Amino acid sequence: xxxxxxxxxxxxxxxxxxxxxxxxxxxxxxxxxxxxxxxxxxxxxxxxxxxxxxxxxxxxxxxxxxxxxxxxxxxxxxxxxxxxxx
Numbered sequence: 847x848x849x850x851x852x853x854x855x856x857x858x859x860x861x862x863x864x865x866x867x868x869x870x871x872x873x874x875x876x877x878x879x880x881x882x883x884x885x886x887x888x889x890x891x892x893x894x895x896x897x898x899x900x901x902x903x904x905x906x907x908x909x910x911x912x913x914x915x916x917x918x919x920x921x922x923x924x925x926x927x928x929x930x931x932x
Contacts (some may be wrong), residue, residue, distance in 0.1 A: 859896035
């Protein structure tokens with residue numbers, strides 16, 4: 847279970863794409879038929895709070911905004927490398 851949670855947080859920390867399919871049906875001659883099908887892709891940007899959760903135990907309170915942004919970029923690179931290895 848811990849690995850599932852970590853992977854979910856990793857996905858949010860890195861950002862991801864989600865594909866969504868919407869289908870509309872209508873009744874023709876007493877039967878359901880597909881009228882419209884739409885596929886969309888949503889890009890979800892990386893989330894700094896999720897990256898912070900992964901690095902729990904470190905002191906982020908004393909960091910400036912610039913330091914936090916640099917740490918975010920470093921973590922994203924590290925997480926992508928880890929994801930590619932796994």
